[in-house]
Amino acid sequence: MRIILQAIALSVCCGLIVAGGMAHAQSPRAKIYLSPAEIEAIRKGSGCRSLVRQFLALQDRMNAGNVQTDFYDLNIMPTNELVKNRRGRYYVVYLKDASQRARFRFPGGRYVIQDFETRFRRAMSSFVREVLAVIEGGADYEIFVRGSSSNSPMSRRRTLREDFNFAQIGYLPKIAADRYAALPPAVHTVPNAYTNDDLPFLRAAFMKDVVKRFYPLKEPKVLQSEVAQSASATAQFAELILFVDW
Secondary structure, X not given: OOEEEEOOOEEEEOOEEEEOOOOOOOOOOOEEEEOHHHHHXXXXXXXXXXXXXXXXXXXXXXXXXXXXXXXXXXXXOOOOOOEOOXXXXXXXXXXXXXXXXXXXXXXXXXXXXXXXXXXXXXXHHHHHHHHHHHHOOOOEEEEEEEEEEOOOOOOOOEEOXXXXXXXXXXXXXXXXXXXXXXXXOEEEEOOOEEOXXXXXXXXXXXXXXXXXXXXXXXXXXXXXXXXXXXXXXXXXXEEEEEEEEO
């Protein structure tokens, strides 16, 4: 099986494939096709080929199953088309609070995690540096976000925050048990005094905002988000889903 590498962020140096800038990361790209023999040569190479080796090593790690670090867990999903017409590999990503070695979760009734800039910084920076920056330029990919809330009623009335006023949230609607439409997006309208039904969308919108602040090269898309059947606090989350076409 031949692996395809996008060429806009790659150039030829001394006959080897090397990394270039990311300024044109969203432009149409030519493609470089590597044979198994060429891939093996790159794995054993050095110098200019280091970026391609990183890409191939990451692909091996991600496709082997679960990747666990202090800052995020990345698990392969049992589907190759979670979003219609986007066939490839899907991975669910859980960002973690390294100090507690636990997944970030939201307090009941809330859609913003306090001090997210400092608490998320290390987790997001690690995920961006070790995963997104390596994939960028090497494969077509997308980032999706999906929120959740427990089915416990909110303890009191809460209103949208001025700094995170997500009154209109565009999302890709569910079209099957675990499949989503690609286009056109639907819109979830959130009242100022939001309810538990709004929380999954609000948490997804918050996570999208966090990712955009740390990684402006690829804007995440919100998937239809739902209230869980569980009353457990473990249902209070928002997750990243990474699609890679490799």
